[in-house]
Structures are given as C-alpha cells and as structure tokens.
Amino acid sequence: MTSVSDGPSRVTISDIAERAGVSIGAVSFALNGRKGVSDKTRERVLRIADEMGWAPASAARSLAESRTETFGMVLARDPRNLGAESFYMQFLAGLETELAQRGYGLLLQVVPSREEELATLQKWRRTRRVDGVLLMDVTLDDPRVELLAQPNALPALVVGDPSVAGTLSCVWTDDASSMEEAVRYLAGLGHTAIARVGGLAHFAHTRIRDDAFTKQMSRLGLSPTVLRTDYTAAEGARATREALASSVAPTAFVYDNDIMAVAGLAVAMELGRRVPDEMSLIAWDDSVLCEHTFPRLTALSHDVVAFGSHVARRLFGVVDGAEPGHFKDSTPVLIPRASTAPAPGSA
Amino acid sequence: MTSVSDGPSRVTISDIAERAGVSIGAVSFALNGRKGVSDKTRERVLRIADEMGWAPASAARSLAESRTETFGMVLARDPRNLGAESFYMQFLAGLETELAQRGYGLLLQVVPSREEELATLQKWRRTRRVDGVLLMDVTLDDPRVELLAQPNALPALVVGDPSVAGTLSCVWTDDASSMEEAVRYLAGLGHTAIARVGGLAHFAHTRIRDDAFTKQMSRLGLSPTVLRTDYTAAEGARATREALASSVAPTAFVYDNDIMAVAGLAVAMELGRRVPDEMSLIAWDDSVLCEHTFPRLTALSHDVVAFGSHVARRLFGVVDGAEPGHFKDSTPVLIPRASTAPAPGSA
Numbered sequence: 001m002t003s004v005s006d007g008p009s010r011v012t013i014s015d016i017a018e019r020a021g022v023s024i025g026a027v028s029f030a031l032n033g034r035k036g037v038s039d040k041t042r043e044r045v046l047r048i049a050d051e052m053g054w055a056p057a058s059a060a061r062s063l064a065e066s067r068t069e070t071f072g073m074v075l076a077r078d079p080r081n082l083g084a085e086s087f088y089m090q091f092l093a094g095l096e097t098e099l100a101q102r103g104y105g106l107l108l109q110v111v112p113s114r115e116e117e118l119a120t121l122q123k124w125r126r127t128r129r130v131d132g133v134l135l136m137d138v139t140l141d142d143p144r145v146e147l148l149a150q151p152n153a154l155p156a157l158v159v160g161d162p163s164v165a166g167t168l169s170c171v172w173t174d175d176a177s178s179m180e181e182a183v184r185y186l187a188g189l190g191h192t193a194i195a196r197v198g199g200l201a202h203f204a205h206t207r208i209r210d211d212a213f214t215k216q217m218s219r220l221g222l223s224p225t226v227l228r229t230d231y232t233a234a235e236g237a238r239a240t241r242e243a244l245a246s247s248v249a250p251t252a253f254v255y256d257n258d259i260m261a262v263a264g265l266a267v268a269m270e271l272g273r274r275v276p277d278e279m280s281l282i283a284w285d286d287s288v289l290c291e292h293t294f295p296r297l298t299a300l301s302h303d304v305v306a307f308g309s310h311v312a313r314r315l316f317g318v319v320d321g322a323e324p325g326h327f328k329d330s331t332p333v334l335i336p337r338a339s340t341a342p343a344p345g346s347a
Numbered sequence: 348m349t350s351v352s353d354g355p356s357r358v359t360i361s362d363i364a365e366r367a368g369v370s371i372g373a374v375s376f377a378l379n380g381r382k383g384v385s386d387k388t389r390e391r392v393l394r395i396a397d398e399m400g401w402a403p404a405s406a407a408r409s410l411a412e413s414r415t416e417t418f419g420m421v422l423a424r425d426p427r428n429l430g431a432e433s434f435y436m437q438f439l440a441g442l443e444t445e446l447a448q449r450g451y452g453l454l455l456q457v458v459p460s461r462e463e464e465l466a467t468l469q470k471w472r473r474t475r476r477v478d479g480v481l482l483m484d485v486t487l488d489d490p491r492v493e494l495l496a497q498p499n500a501l502p503a504l505v506v507g508d509p510s511v512a513g514t515l516s517c518v519w520t521d522d523a524s525s526m527e528e529a530v531r532y533l534a535g536l537g538h539t540a541i542a543r544v545g546g547l548a549h550f551a552h553t554r555i556r557d558d559a560f561t562k563q564m565s566r567l568g569l570s571p572t573v574l575r576t577d578y579t580a581a582e583g584a585r586a587t588r589e590a591l592a593s594s595v596a597p598t599a600f601v602y603d604n605d606i607m608a609v610a611g612l613a614v615a616m617e618l619g620r621r622v623p624d625e626m627s628l629i630a631w632d633d634s635v636l637c638e639h640t641f642p643r644l645t646a647l648s649h650d651v652v653a654f655g656s657h658v659a660r661r662l663f664g665v666v667d668g669a670e671p672g673h674f675k676d677s678t679p680v681l682i683p684r685a686s687t688a689p690a691p692g693s694a
Contacts (some may be wrong), residue, residue, distance in 0.1 A: 031597075070476075071453065072452075076534070088436060089435060089436040092455070093457070096455070096456070096457035097457070099456070099457075100456065100457050100458050100459065100463075103475075104456075105419070105454045105455065105456040106454070106455045106456070107417065107452045107453070107454050108443070108444070108453045108455055109443070109447065109451075109452040109453070110443035110444070110446075110447050111447050112439070112447065120578065129417075129452075159549035163630035232635070233635045233636070233638070233639040234635075234639075236639075237639060241414065258638065259635065259639070262609075262636065263639035264639055264640055266639050266641035266643075269641035270641050286605065288579070288580045288581075289580070289606065289609065289636070290578040291580070291584075292581075292606070292609055292610035292613050293586060293609065293613055293640075294612070294614075294617050295456070296613075306431075317608075
C-alpha cells in the first residue's frame, strides 16, 4: 500500500522536462500553475508528470514533512440534490467525529462531472493536498478505482461493495441481505405486489439492491416491480403516484432513502389510502425523520454516523500502511414501526 | 482588509527566536510540529508566533506562490445534530456550486468546543491551510470575530447579522422582518395564541428572531410564547406536546427549522388535532421536506443553496481585498401552503 510518507519521490522536474522535450523552467511554470507556458504545453507536462508519478519534493516536504492532516472527498453530484436526503450530512458528521479527534480536516469538493472528479484527484496527488481520499458513489468499472490502484497514487478507500473496489480497501454494508429481509418481512405480512423505489441505476449499490430485490421476489414466486428515481422527494412522489394508478397497484413500497418514503407517505394520504391498513411503506436508510412522521416509518436502520466514523478509521489505516482489506460494516436491520401491516384482505 | 497575497511576511523565525529566548532551530521544530522541543517551549513559541502575526514565508510561498485554493469552515457542533436539519447540507451544496466553478475546495472541520474552534483557526493561519474562513453560528461577543479582526488574521466572512460582525464583512438575512411577517399572517387568520419553537439561545440569530417575535406579538396586543429547543426533531416534538397540554394551548406554531415542524405535525396528527383546521404550523427554513408532507407545510422560504453561493462569492471578494461590507441576502418570504388556516372559531 502506497503511503505519503514513503520517502522522497524519485521523479524530478528534470526527468519530466526531458520526457516532455521542454525546459525545466517550462515544467516548473506548468506544475505551479503560473503563466509563461501555453495551455497545450501545460497539459502535456501535467499529463507526463502524472504518468511518471511525480510529486513535489523539497518545497512541499519542508512545509509539512509528514502529513497534511487532511482527507479528501470529491463528489460528482448535482449540489442541489446533495441537501435533500440525510445520508450525506449524517455520513459527514460521522467522519468528522473521528477526524476531529485527530485534528484532521476534510477537504470536500463537489464537481459537475466524472471527468472533473478524476482531474481533481490527480491534482490533489500532484500538489499533496490530502493524505488520503474516499471514493463514494462507486459505479461498475469505475475509472477512479483504476487510477487510485496505480503505484504512487493517493492512499484511497472505497466506500462501497468489494465487487467494485478492485485492489483497494473498502468499507461496505451487506445491502443484499437487508433487502432480502425487507422483502421476506413484507411477504410474511401477505403482500404480493411489492414495489422497490430505487435510486440511480449506475451506482453499484443500486444494482446490488435491484438484484437482491428481484431474486428474493422470484424465490417467493412474486413478480418484482422496480421503479427508477434520482433519489429526490419529487421523484419518490411521482413513482408512488404512478404505481398506485396502475392496474395492479402495489400494496407495499420499499424506498431507497428517507425523503422518498416521506414523499410516498404524503401521496398515500393525499389519495386517501390509509397507511398502514391499505398500504405499507419501508424507508432505507432510517433517519430521525422516519421517527417523526405519522405514522412513523418502518425502516432499514443503519447507523450512518457510526458508518462514517468507521470509514474514517479505515482510511487512517490505509494511510498508515495497513494491509488492504474489505471491511464489512454492520448490516442494516429492519425496525418495524407503524407504516407496515398485513396486506389488505390477507388477515 | 488583510489578504493572503499582501506581500511577504515581515516577521521571521529569528524574530520569534529572539522574543522567545530560544534557538532558531527550536522555533523551527516548534512551528513545524516536529520533535526536539519540550511541549512547554512549543506552546510558548506558537503563542509568540501568533502574537507577532508570523506566517511561513519561503517554503509555503514556493509551494503555492499565491493561493491554497481552499476555504475553511470550522463548526463547534455535536456532529450527530448536524445531520438532522437540511440547512447545513443545502448551505454546503450552495458553497460548493460556487467553489467548484473556481476549482476551490472546502476544508470542513467539526470540533467539540469553542476553544478548539479558536485553536483551529489559529492553526490554519499559522500553516496557511486556507485562503479564507467562514464564521457560522455567531454568538453575541463571539471571540472568533475579535480574533479575525486582528491584523495578519485570516481573511474571514461572518455568516450572520451585522450587529455581531464587528469590523468583518458579513452576509445576512433580515430575519426580523420575516418573523414579523409570519406573526402578522397568523394574527390576520385570527390566531391569538401563537408559539415560537426556537433554537439555541446563545446564537445571535436566535436572539434576533426571539426579539422580533416578542415585539411583533406585543404590538398586536398578544402574549408571546417562546419555547426553547436544540433544533432536533425530538425537542420539536416535545415542545409541541407540552404546549398543546397547557391550559391555553397555542393554535399556531412557528418552528425554527423544517425537521421540528415535521415533528410537530406528527404530534398533532397523533393527538388527533386536525391540521390546519384546529392547528396551524409554519416552518423556517423551507425545504424540499416541507413540500412533501401531508398537508404541505407553510414556510418561510429562503433559497439556502443560493445563500451558500452568495456567501462563497463574498468570501472570494474578501480574499481579493474588496472593501468590507454588510451584504444582505434575500429576505425569507412566507409561502402559504396547506398547514395554515383561520383560527378555530374565528371564521
């Protein structure tokens, strides 16, 4: 496992100048983001510096011989959607609990695209801005995983399933088991028409939940309905409304976050469907919000704050050179509250 | 206005060594956080360096001649409470929208106490970790305002009222006007027993809302009820429950955030009080959540994402040496939805 304190870098500015066929001065200008070289030259120099695994030597090292005391997290998300669900703030809060104890800060950057996400990670490595990074919202064949598995890459931890972590360490939750539990619970209450209101399809954890839902429904001889959303309350409401208007309306819904479940509950009330008598709802993840609706929401409960702290501890491990590993966090468990009941007519 | 690009620092390590009566080497060890000096010496050197306004010169400057491309935010809050309300994530999302456009990151640190908050700000200045800082949750006589008003301090922006910003720039919202509007609106609907469910008393903005509520109620010849909470859903529910159990139960409630209003709505439903026929509720700030409850919540609406972006732009201004100023953001406006109606018996 590569660590930032692994002795001096062997690649020098002269090496880069030679490979790029430009002067040492030009390389220096390019690496320090100063004027004096063309954009084209700057891009070539930065690319070559990246390829060669260059990191600033003396200047950076004399400023902070060892650590930056900062972890980085770059998110390719629409900033407006970040605020809607409670997951991220809970997760950040958990990270901060651990970081604060060690005097670390979190460098958070939200970017508009996956390309910018990669560029930011490369820039952070080049400028030694952080000691390590967290990878969130991992997709299948995620290019960040490949980038960070290279020698001289920033120490990194995947927050997600081992199946998409490659050779990197990861912290994960067994979402498949949780989903199976939710389906078994609803089927046990006599529900046969169950809908999953899922999040964005390109995220690996969405795919894992989709698969688990579909397989468990099939095992029980039931026909699965998967509704696609972008995690927003508006989409959760729309999906619920459309499903309830269909010829075989579901009598139970499993939502991929808390805010969509709350929105689904409001749609049910507006349409005069009694919850839980006529319709059951399950939220995932559980949150303070789920405990303060009426009726209170049955939820798959996972201590997201503790999860964030666990992730921070594992990233400290990675930075300190611990053996890579796949670390399982606690599995979300079903907390039955007042939003689930036997299916209508099944009693 | 002090700026990080204001030419070279005039205080040298020798100056500090002379004042502290120790060797230059000892100062260097202390400032760079290396072993080789006693804790006592380290503390004295750091204190003297702070007093003299020392900032690292050559090493830091040669690494990044101008900017760190990072803004800092340190919060003295219980991390578990940070995730409950949507304000912070919306605000962060707004900041990030602006920062992302300029390639800036946000260094976020959550600390357990006000003392640690001050220490973190001092450390950031000493190590040039950030280009500027935001002050949130400003209190009356806030020691951070005094610290950051000193020469050589980090460029800073207060997110809060001009009355507590001292000589620093600030971005603020006219909460007093918004509160007056909410009270007038409820009084216009015939409500006479109105309760404010307020946040933490030591925050300046809580005090401003308290005062505006009390004054406006008095102007209308009504007796004000202010209930104190810590912004959590549990406290919002408790305050609502207690108020409804009192001999003159309020018929209208104005909550200091969205999650407490949602919790209050659930309490009303549980107790069989019909909203809005028997009880009116107003949330502040408005959020996606308020639009997806049933009935939907009347709210004081403020675009918190846009507010965050505005704050980021003003901090760029401060760092660039703009004239200090008190910048007013848009005033939260009342959005009547389905949770407010004429007071019972007033029609």
